[in-house]
Amino acid sequence: MKGNITNINSRIDDKILTQLHNIELDIMDEIHRICTDNNITYYLAGGSVLGAIRHKGFIPWDDDIDICMPRKDFEKFVEVCQEQLQTNFFLQTEQTDQFYGKFIAKVIKKGTIFQEEIAGSRKAYNGIFVDVFVLDDIKHRKGKQKIFTKIIWFLTDILSIKRGWSISRKKAYALLSFLLKENFILKLRYKFLTWDMKKKCAFYVNYGSQYGVVKQTFPKSVFGIPKLSKFENRQYYIPQQAKKFLKQLYGADYMKLPPMEKRVCHNPVKIDFGNLV
Numbered sequence: 321m322k323g324n325i326t327n328i329n330s331r332i333d334d335k336i337l338t339q340l341h342n343i344e345l346d347i348m349d350e351i352h353r354i355c356t357d358n359n360i361t362y363y364l365a366g367g368s369v370l371g372a373i374r375h376k377g378f379i380p381w382d383d384d385i386d387i388c389m390p391r392k393d394f395e396k397f398v399e400v401c402q403e404q405l406q407t408n409f410f411l412q413t414e415q416t417d418q419f420y421g422k423f424i425a426k427v428i429k430k431g432t433i434f435q436e437e438i439a440g441s442r443k444a445y446n447g448i449f450v451d452v453f454v455l456d457d458i459k460h461r462k463g464k465q466k467i468f469t470k471i472i473w474f475l476t477d478i479l480s481i482k483r484g485w486s487i488s489r490k491k492a493y494a495l496l497s498f499l500l501k502e503n504f505i506l507k508l509r510y511k512f513l514t515w516d517m518k519k520k521c522a523f524y525v526n527y528g529s530q531y532g533v534v535k536q537t538f539p540k541s542v543f544g545i546p547k548l549s550k551f552e553n554r555q556y557y558i559p560q561q562a563k564k565f566l567k568q569l570y571g572a573d574y575m576k577l578p579p580m581e582k583r584v585c586h587n588p589v590k591i592d593f594g595n596l597v
Contacts, residue, residue, distance in 0.1 A: 332383060332585060339593055340434075340448065341378055344385050345552060347427050347450045350409055351387065352556060358400050361393045363546055364558045365453055366529065366569070373562055374575055377552035383585040388453040388526060390543075391517060397452070398425065412445055414479070414506065419444040421480030423472070423513060424528040425452040431594035436586050444485055448591075455524035455543065457516045462534055465525060468512050469533045475509040535569055542568075 332340070355362045364372055365388040371379040378385075389397060401411045405427075410416070412426040421444075428447040435446050458465060479485075481497040482505070513527060524543060526536040544560030559565045566574045 332588070332591075336591065337381075337383060340383055340591065341552070343429050343432060343448045343593065344450060345554065347409065347429055347448070348385050348387075348551075348556060349554065350406060351427055351450060351452075352554075354400060354404055355393075355397065355557075357404070358396065360389065360397050360400070361546055362387050362389045362397075362452075362557055363543055364549075364551070364556055365451075365526070366531070368551075369558050369562055370566055370570060370574060372549045372551050372556070372558050373566060376550045381583040381585060383588070385450045386453065387450060388455050390455045390524065391457065391514060394425070394452065394454045401427075410445060410447070412449070417444050419483050419485055421476055421483050421485045422528070423454070423476065423509060425454075426450065427452060429594075433590055433592035433594075434586075434588055435590040436588055444483075448593075453526050453528050454513070455526055456513055457519065457521040458523045458525040458537060459516050459519065459521050460523040460537055462537075465533045465537060468515065469527055472509055472512050472527050475505050475512075479505045479509070531569055538565065538568065 351362065354360065363369070365386040367379055367382050367384075368386045371377055371382060398411065398413060398415075405411055408430050410428045410430050412420055412428055414420055414423065426449040428445060428449045430447065432448040433446060434448045477493060478497045478500060479502065481493055482500075482502055522539055524538055524540055525533060527533060529536040542559055542561045542564050546557035547560055547562075548555040549558040549562070
């Protein structure tokens with residue numbers, strides 16, 4: 321079955337959402353296979369953990385799956401995917417997509433389209449995806465993390481402009497994107513992302529999260545040993561102390577449903593399932 325929806329201005333209807341979820345579960349099954357076959361640690365992240373605990377699957381109005389991996393596992397995952405990822409999937413990173421500028425990876429189902437409102441007319445691959453975030457070692461100092469976040473995302477903006485992934489009205493950004501070499505930007509950003517990697521750290525930070533760096537800095541013990549949790553008719557890994565994770569991210573009443581006006585998704589402007597469902 322093929323679906324092609326343009327100019328979506330309201331909540332995705334249930335039929336489309338179900339098709340979207342089914343493809344995302346296919347992607348997640350492939351990620352889970354690769355990780356279990358190669359002893360790679362991953363956890364569901366963000367709203368996907370909330371969905372697993374509160375709904376035993378997707379949050380009903382949510383349109384994506386998020387996972388995270390410690391840096392060493394993430395880098396192993398990227399390497400392993402070069403040979404073991406099935407050919408109907410694509411691992412999108414700054415290395416595999418010349419128009420992609422983020423340090424967050426995506427596993428995408430080929431032949432599909434999921435174009436977000438913020439994506440504009442970018443040339444990067446924009447199929448239906450699962451986001452893969454990185455957990456970096458950090459010595460927990462809020463001021464340092466906030467400064468590093470600004471630097472990391474500043475460099476990401478510069479790289480995105482350089483790669484034609486976004487356009488900035490700030491002339492200084494455009495000028496820097498012209499003057500700085502791409503390899504220099506990538507190396508400098510990686511240096512800030514992994515600043516404490518070789519130090520003894522008790523915390524993980526997710527610099528790529530929409531929830532902000534303070535909320536996304538956790539004791540490593542919160543993630544701990546991954547534990548399987550029901551997710552739809554599957555089982556995926558969640559943090560060992562999932563309740564502490566959710567309480568920090570969403571507050572003590574995370575089991576309570578939000579009001580209707582806050583039940584939002586990515587607001588895609590185009591979805592195409594290709595011939596894959």
